[in-house]
Structure formats: C-alpha cells, structure tokens
Amino acid sequence: MAGSDVGLASQSMRVGFLRLLALLLAVALASTAILVGSAEYFARDQAKRQMVETARALSRVLDGDFARHEAMLRALAQSPSVAAHDWDAVDAQARAVLRNPDAWIVVGDRGGRQLVNTKLARGAILPAGKDPGWIWPILDRAQTHLCNLTHGLVERDIICVDVPIMEDGRAAYYMSVIMRPRALQPLFQRQRLPSDWYGSILDTKLALVWRSRDATKFVGHSAADEAKKALLASDEGVIAATSLDGVKTYAAYSRSPVSRWTFFIAAPREQLDSGIWSTLILAAIVVVLLMLVGGFVAYRWGQRASRGVEAVAHSAKALGAREPFVAPATRIAELDAIGVALAEADQHLRERDQALAALNTSLSQRVEEALAERERVLAQLHEAQKLETLGRLTGGVAHDFNNLLAPVMGALDLLQLRHGTDPKSGRLIAAALASTERAKTLVARLLAFARRQSLQPRPVDLGALVHGMSDLLQRSLGSTIEVQIESPKTPAVALVDPNQLELALLNLAINARDAMPEGGPLLFRVIDETEDFVRIEVIDGGEGMDDATLARAIEPFFTTKEQGRGTGLGLSMVDGLAAQSGGSFTLSSRIGAGTIATLRFPRAQLLEASPASAELIPDLTEPGRVLLVDDEEMVRRGSAELLEGLGYQTVQASSGAEALRKIAEGPAFDLLISDYLMPGMNGAVLIAEARRIMPKVPVVLVTGYAAPDLDLPGISILAKPFRQRDLSMSISEARNLAAGL
Structure with a gap:
C-alpha cells in the first residue's frame, strides 16, 4: 500500500508540472488580453493622478509663499521704527529683508498716500493713489488681505499681500508686498514639469495670473468655460479642455485651502493617448515568450525534483525504521537540506530532552530566588512597620514623660530659688535639676526619633x-x-x-x-x-x-x-x-x-540677620491676671507656682470650655497660657475663640510635642518641661508678639 502511494506521488508530480505549465501559459495569454484592455485606462489614470498631485502640491507651495511674505510683513510691522513712524528707517529695513527684483514693499496710510516704496530710489517722489477703502474693514480686524490680479500705480499687472499696522485698536497704515506676476515663475521652475506640460495660476476671480509657457501673452485672461464649471463643482479634479492657445489637453486643477487661488497642470491629450497599444502588444509577446521558456525549464526541474523526493522518502523510511541513515544527494538545495535535517533529528531530540531537564532545574532555582526575594521584601516591610509603630509609641511615651517632668522641674526650680543658698540643699536641688535636664535631653532624643521634636x-x-x-x-x-x-x-x-x-x-x-x-x-x-x-x-x-x-x-x-x-x-x-x-x-x-x-x-536662601532675632530679655513688665489652662492637674499646679513666683495672679482652668466660661465671666485677663493637647477642645481652638473676645491678649501655647503648625498669629510656643526663666522669656515673647497685632 505504501509503495502504491509513493508511485502515485511521483507520477502526480510530473503530471502536475505539465498541468502547471499549461495553466501558466493560459494565465499569461489571458493576462495579456486583460492588460491590453485595461492598460490604456490605467496609464492614463496614473498620469492624471500624478497631475492632480502636482497641482495640489503647487497650490500648497503657493499658500506657503504667501504665508512667508505675511510673516515677513508682520515682523517688520512690529519693529520700533514703525512704532516711531521713522519711515526712512522702515524703508532701509524693508530693502534689507526683501531682495526679489520682481517684488517690493509699500507702506501707505488710510488716505492712499504712500510713505515707503522700495521699488523706487530712496528720496524719490512717491506716487499717490486713491484711498483703498474696501480693504480697511479687513485690516481693522488685524487680518491679512491677499489681492487678486490688479493694476498698480507703478506696474500695470500686480498681485499683493497686505497686513495692517495697528494703532489704538484699528489699522492706521497698511504694509504690502507687491509682486509682478512673474515673481511666481520660480514655483514652476522648482517643480520641473515635463517639457510638454505647463502650469497656470488663477486668482479667486479665475483670472490668469501666470502661466509657465507664453505667460505674458495671456496674463489677465479669464479661464475657459470648462475650467469655471469644474471649479464650481469641486476644489480638485481633472477635466478635458482646450487651452487658451488652442491645444486639446487633460488639465488637473487644485484650489489652495488658504488663498483659494487655483493651480492648473495641463498635458496634451495626444501625449497621453498615443503609443499605448503598440507598447502593450509588444509586452504581451514578451510575456508569452518568457512563459514558454519558463515552462520548459519548469518541466526539466520537475523531473529532477520528482527523483529527489523519491530519494528523500526512501531515506525517511530508513530513519523511521531506526536503520543507519545516509542523506541523499539530489543536487536540489531544499531536498538536500531536508535530508540533513532528518539525519540530525534524533540527535536534536536527545539534546532537547537534556535542555528540558536543565530548564526544569533552572526554573526551580528561579522560583526559590523569587520566594527568597519576597521574604526579604516582607521582612523590610515588617521592619518599617515596626519602626513606625515604635516611633508612635515613643512619641506618646515622650509626651507623657514631658507632662511628668514639667511639675518636677518647676518644683525643683522654685526650691532652688527659695533654698538654694543653703549649701547642702543647693547641692541636692542642683543634682536633681541636672537629672531632670538629662531626662529632658533624653525625651528630646526620643521625640527626634519619633520625628515629633520641636x-x-x-x-x-x-x-x-x-x-x-x-x-x-x-x-x-x-x-x-x-x-x-x-x-x-x-x-x-x-x-x-x-x-x-x-x-x-x-x-x-x-x-x-x-x-x-x-x-x-x-x-x-x-x-x-x-x-x-x-x-x-x-x-x-x-x-x-x-x-x-x-x-x-x-x-x-x-x-x-x-x-x-x-x-x-x-x-x-x-x-x-x-x-x-x-x-x-x-x-x-x-x-x-x-x-x-x-x-x-x-537648599535655602541665606537671610540677613534682623534686630528681631536678638535674644529676648526676661519679662520685666507689671504682672497681671493670667488664665492658666491644662488638663493635667500636676502640670497646672506646678505652672501656677512658677507664675505666682513671677508675681502673677493665676486663675486655673482644666479644659477649654471652662476657660471660655471664665473669660466670659470676667474681669479681663492680661495673659493666656494654654496646653495644646487636651481632650474635647485643644489649645488652638481655645486660642481662636479667646481671641474673638480678647483680640490683643498675649498667648503662650505649651506643648510636649513639636510646635504645631497653626494659622494663628502672635503666639509664643513653650516646650515642656520648662523652668521659671523659660516661662518668663516665653511671656516676654508673647507680649512682644501681641503688641504687633
């Protein structure tokens, strides 16, 4: 059965090549017939598309040329010489920026009087024309005006680009680039049209501005009727028309999107219609001859390929039976490559198994590394969370410790003032104060770690x-x-x-x-x-x-x-x-x-030292009534003792609400000292409410944390714990700040 299959495959390949040859010949003949029927239309259509693309490109180039002139004029209109009405300087600048022999710059006023004309020699009498009143509404809107082909004061046929010189919200003068129509000739020269083609430019009134061939003969002529009808229908296309000099042409046109001027590219119909049939017939003959030669070569190659396939099939059977394999030499590169590939297949399979085993090992290692990296990142996250938690705990403990230290330090300070003269008592009190100072430093370090220091x-x-x-x-x-x-x-x-x-x-x-x-x-x-x-x-x-x-x-x-x-x-x-x-x-x-x-x-900017930065002196003013607010009774009592030692009459309150009641009851207080962190109403809210009743009262805000960020002016911040001198200095600062309110 297998032998029958091989014989059938060998025979089918030879017959298949013959059938393929017959099919290729039939396709070649049919293709030639189709080409003969369609090539004329295709070639003509390609030429028309090329003409349309050329017309479109030239219309965009024309807009760009006008835009360059507009930009030059607007830049010149902004010069200081124009603002100063120094027309001689403007004349010099205009001659410097425009060196085209077929173009010149003119500046005129609303009465039609010319102030600058670079076409004429310097000092020449400038011509006076009528007031071009119909362009002023355009220029008053600060817009650019592009004029159609018209007659000028110096030249018969001109085109121009006008921009306004604005003063007090209206156009006081106009500045124009005036060109001869032949100034457009470089557009055609740069495009390098075929010798039999020619181009034309029409303005918005469909008057001929310039023509690449016999230009001066037809300048100012109106476009042919076919062109007018086509432009009414669309901005771009191809028409069959008769040129102004009587030549039958195919004319492609494109109207520019900005200036709305139209470019026409025309080619003689005879050029596009002639010579196609003879070329196509010759091409068909060449195709048929090539197909015949190719068929013969394909037939011979088919015989060789058939024998080569049979040899490769025999070798593949040997490989399937695990017999010694010898790659056949068919002299056909593809079949020889198949034989080599079959010979290497078993070796490649073994190598693939080895590579798969290595890949499994590598994959396991990468998974272990990824898990280890995940554990490391989780450990870092845990460490960061632990430090954050410790920081919060440390800040809270430090705050409470400051509250405990405050009455101790205040009491020791008072004891030193009252009993410091006794040598033994003085030493004991000094040692205790030194310990509280060390504790204060330790708390400051804890707050620094917790990022809550002042x-x-x-x-x-x-x-x-x-x-x-x-x-x-x-x-x-x-x-x-x-x-x-x-x-x-x-x-x-x-x-x-x-x-x-x-x-x-x-x-x-x-x-x-x-x-x-x-x-x-x-x-x-x-x-x-x-x-x-x-x-x-x-x-x-x-x-x-x-x-x-x-x-x-x-x-x-x-x-x-x-x-x-x-x-x-x-x-x-x-x-x-x-x-x-x-x-x-x-x-x-x-x-x-x-x-x-x-x-x-x-980074910051270094500021000069100001007198306000000088060290405050202790409070030496007449003591008065002080409202002392703190929710911690021991802290409040200790602070009251320090204030009374300074000569103040102290009224105590344990909360913000109680403090506001005492303020409302009167009489007025000379100083307000409040803790910041209190249950219910904190010190900042209390100060804001108290300032509404007593706008000028000096305020000292006491805190065991960092100085809070408050939007309240004129407040002295005092950090816990503190001594009597620290309290006195803070009161002095509060009074100085309140004096500036």
Missing part, C-alpha cells in the same frame, strides 16, 4: 556652621583625632535647625571617635549637591561596620558599645532630624574601611 529651622550656611564648631569638636574628641573641614567657597545654605544640627554632628563625631581607638583624621565635608539639596559628609577611617550592624545602626536603642557608654538613640536622633527637616540620612561602611555618614537638607 524644630526652629532657618537658613544656615553649613560651611560656616561646621567651621564654627571646629574648636568644640577638637576639645570634645581629644588630641588623637585630627578634625578636617572641607567646604565650598560660596555659602552652601540649607533650611535646618542649627542647634539640633550641631548636636547631630557632635553625635556623629563622638561615634567616629569611638570607632578610631588609635586616633586619626575625621573629615567634615560640605557639598553643593543639586539645585534642591546640600549635604554634609562625616568621614572617618575607623573600624567600619559589617552588613548586619549597618542594617540596624539607626534602630533606636541599638548600640555596639559596652554597658553604660551609649543609649542607642544618637543615630536615631540624627535620622529623625533629617527626616523632620525634609532631608535624609544615610550610612555606608565596610569592615576596615571606615564609615561615611551623609546628611542631606533642602
């Missing part, structure tokens, strides 16, 4: 700040550390709290000293980084950190120092300062290669 940012020259700290740094770090400072020659100004920045730099310097037990250089480098940021780099040559330590270095309470030498809040405070200031803090380090700490801060 900052007073201002423009600071970082280079000057670091140079100003050089003595402090050298004394703090010891003689084994060599402090080096590099800064740009121009100020590198950043928006930051200078006191907190100094503390942060001192923390970094002490960490660097501890990392260099043998001493060495410590470099502070100030760099103008970008248009938006400046940075400070603190570079040491110490022991460096491994990746695990570096990853946790900024965590609060993490420290590698021995017990009692560090709180683990130094770098957390630095990071909190940078983040709260709108910048960033990064560490880079390697074991044995030292550490680079980088602080980035937003």
Whole structure:
C-alpha cells in the first residue's frame, strides 16, 4: 500500500508540472488580453493622478509663499521704527529683508498716500493713489488681505499681500508686498514639469495670473468655460479642455485651502493617448515568450525534483525504521537540506530532552530566588512597620514623660530659688535639676526619633556652621583625632535647625571617635549637591561596620558599645532630624574601611540677620491676671507656682470650655497660657475663640510635642518641661508678639 502511494506521488508530480505549465501559459495569454484592455485606462489614470498631485502640491507651495511674505510683513510691522513712524528707517529695513527684483514693499496710510516704496530710489517722489477703502474693514480686524490680479500705480499687472499696522485698536497704515506676476515663475521652475506640460495660476476671480509657457501673452485672461464649471463643482479634479492657445489637453486643477487661488497642470491629450497599444502588444509577446521558456525549464526541474523526493522518502523510511541513515544527494538545495535535517533529528531530540531537564532545574532555582526575594521584601516591610509603630509609641511615651517632668522641674526650680543658698540643699536641688535636664535631653532624643521634636529651622550656611564648631569638636574628641573641614567657597545654605544640627554632628563625631581607638583624621565635608539639596559628609577611617550592624545602626536603642557608654538613640536622633527637616540620612561602611555618614537638607536662601532675632530679655513688665489652662492637674499646679513666683495672679482652668466660661465671666485677663493637647477642645481652638473676645491678649501655647503648625498669629510656643526663666522669656515673647497685632 505504501509503495502504491509513493508511485502515485511521483507520477502526480510530473503530471502536475505539465498541468502547471499549461495553466501558466493560459494565465499569461489571458493576462495579456486583460492588460491590453485595461492598460490604456490605467496609464492614463496614473498620469492624471500624478497631475492632480502636482497641482495640489503647487497650490500648497503657493499658500506657503504667501504665508512667508505675511510673516515677513508682520515682523517688520512690529519693529520700533514703525512704532516711531521713522519711515526712512522702515524703508532701509524693508530693502534689507526683501531682495526679489520682481517684488517690493509699500507702506501707505488710510488716505492712499504712500510713505515707503522700495521699488523706487530712496528720496524719490512717491506716487499717490486713491484711498483703498474696501480693504480697511479687513485690516481693522488685524487680518491679512491677499489681492487678486490688479493694476498698480507703478506696474500695470500686480498681485499683493497686505497686513495692517495697528494703532489704538484699528489699522492706521497698511504694509504690502507687491509682486509682478512673474515673481511666481520660480514655483514652476522648482517643480520641473515635463517639457510638454505647463502650469497656470488663477486668482479667486479665475483670472490668469501666470502661466509657465507664453505667460505674458495671456496674463489677465479669464479661464475657459470648462475650467469655471469644474471649479464650481469641486476644489480638485481633472477635466478635458482646450487651452487658451488652442491645444486639446487633460488639465488637473487644485484650489489652495488658504488663498483659494487655483493651480492648473495641463498635458496634451495626444501625449497621453498615443503609443499605448503598440507598447502593450509588444509586452504581451514578451510575456508569452518568457512563459514558454519558463515552462520548459519548469518541466526539466520537475523531473529532477520528482527523483529527489523519491530519494528523500526512501531515506525517511530508513530513519523511521531506526536503520543507519545516509542523506541523499539530489543536487536540489531544499531536498538536500531536508535530508540533513532528518539525519540530525534524533540527535536534536536527545539534546532537547537534556535542555528540558536543565530548564526544569533552572526554573526551580528561579522560583526559590523569587520566594527568597519576597521574604526579604516582607521582612523590610515588617521592619518599617515596626519602626513606625515604635516611633508612635515613643512619641506618646515622650509626651507623657514631658507632662511628668514639667511639675518636677518647676518644683525643683522654685526650691532652688527659695533654698538654694543653703549649701547642702543647693547641692541636692542642683543634682536633681541636672537629672531632670538629662531626662529632658533624653525625651528630646526620643521625640527626634519619633520625628515629633520641636524644630526652629532657618537658613544656615553649613560651611560656616561646621567651621564654627571646629574648636568644640577638637576639645570634645581629644588630641588623637585630627578634625578636617572641607567646604565650598560660596555659602552652601540649607533650611535646618542649627542647634539640633550641631548636636547631630557632635553625635556623629563622638561615634567616629569611638570607632578610631588609635586616633586619626575625621573629615567634615560640605557639598553643593543639586539645585534642591546640600549635604554634609562625616568621614572617618575607623573600624567600619559589617552588613548586619549597618542594617540596624539607626534602630533606636541599638548600640555596639559596652554597658553604660551609649543609649542607642544618637543615630536615631540624627535620622529623625533629617527626616523632620525634609532631608535624609544615610550610612555606608565596610569592615576596615571606615564609615561615611551623609546628611542631606533642602537648599535655602541665606537671610540677613534682623534686630528681631536678638535674644529676648526676661519679662520685666507689671504682672497681671493670667488664665492658666491644662488638663493635667500636676502640670497646672506646678505652672501656677512658677507664675505666682513671677508675681502673677493665676486663675486655673482644666479644659477649654471652662476657660471660655471664665473669660466670659470676667474681669479681663492680661495673659493666656494654654496646653495644646487636651481632650474635647485643644489649645488652638481655645486660642481662636479667646481671641474673638480678647483680640490683643498675649498667648503662650505649651506643648510636649513639636510646635504645631497653626494659622494663628502672635503666639509664643513653650516646650515642656520648662523652668521659671523659660516661662518668663516665653511671656516676654508673647507680649512682644501681641503688641504687633
């Protein structure tokens, strides 16, 4: 059965080639007959389309030419010489910008009097014409006017482009480019029409403006009736017409979209109609001869291909039977390639199996890597969430701790004032105050980590700040550390709290000293980084950190120092300062290669110092009645004691609502001191309501967090905990601010 199939396939290929040959001959003859019938129409249609495209292109070029003249005139009309009515200067400028011998520039007024005419020699008497009153409504609308073929004062046949010179919302003058019709001749020369073709340009009234052949003979003639009828029907097309010189033509036309002038491209009908039949018959004969030769060659190739296919089929059977395979030599590249492909098929299958096994192994490895990366990202996310939660918890604890410290510090301050003269009591009170100050500093660091510390940012020259700290740094770090400072020659100004920045730099310097037990250089480098940021780099040559330590270095309470030498809040405070200031803090380090700490801060403009920035003196004015508002009773009592020690009469309120009732009951208060964070009504709302009743009252807002962002003028912010002097200074500031309301 298989042998029968092979024999049938071999015989079908030979017969198939013969049938294909007969079919190709029949198709060739039929195609020639069809070509003879359709080629005349096709060739003529192609030529017409080419003529239409040429006419369309020339019409767009014509619009572009007019647009260039318009742009030149409008630019010249805006010159200062025109505004000053310096017509001699305008004449010189016009002659400079237009050097076409067939075009000139004219400037005239509404009475028809010419002021500039570059066609005439300078100083010549300019011709006076009638007032072209019909163009002024167009020019008054600041529009451009394109005139049709007309008669001029100097030349008989002209065309022109007019633009207005506007004064007080109307056209006071006109400025025109006036051209001879032959100025359009370069349009035809650039297009390079066939020698037997010619082009014509008609204005909107269908008068002949220019013709590429025998131009002057027909300028001003009206278009033929066939052209007028065609233009009434459409803006573009082809017509059979008789030219003005009596030649029968096919004429393609296209009306430009802007100027609405029309381009005609005409070719003699005889040129398009003659010679087609003889060419087509010759082509048909050539096609038939080629098909006969091709059929003979195809027949011979068919015999060879049939034998080659039989050989390949035999080899494929051997391959299917797993017998030794030898690729057949058929002398036909495609069949030889099939034989080689069959010979390599088994080897390729084995290689494919091996590649599939390797792919499975690689896929498993990639899946494991992807899972590991996912776990790493989730761990980072968890760490960030943990730090955020810890920050919130730390901020809350610090706020509560400030509330606890406030009465303690106030009470100790009062005790020192009353019993500080006693040596033993003075030492005990001083020691207790020192402890509360250390606790206050610790809380400030906690708030810095939680990004809730009270900052007073201002423009600071970082280079000057670091140079100003050089003595402090050298004394703090010891003689084994060599402090080096590099800064740009121009100020590198950043928006930051200078006191907190100094503390942060001192923390970094002490960490660097501890990392260099043998001493060495410590470099502070100030760099103008970008248009938006400046940075400070603190570079040491110490022991460096491994990746695990570096990853946790900024965590609060993490420290590698021995017990009692560090709180683990130094770098957390630095990071909190940078983040709260709108910048960033990064560490880079390697074991044995030292550490680079980088602080980035937003750029600012350096402001001159003003007298208002001078240190406030304590409050020395006559004390009065103070309304003290705080929901924490201990804090309120301690603050009242400090105020009474300053001589004030204190009225206490535990909430914003109670405070408003006491204000309404009277008499008036001389000072309002309120906590910010209170249940129900917070301090900001209370101050706004109180200011409606007492617009000029001085206000001190006390807070255990950072200074709140309030839209309330004339308020002194006092951070908890505070001493009596701090309270007095804040009251003085509040009174100074209230005086300016």
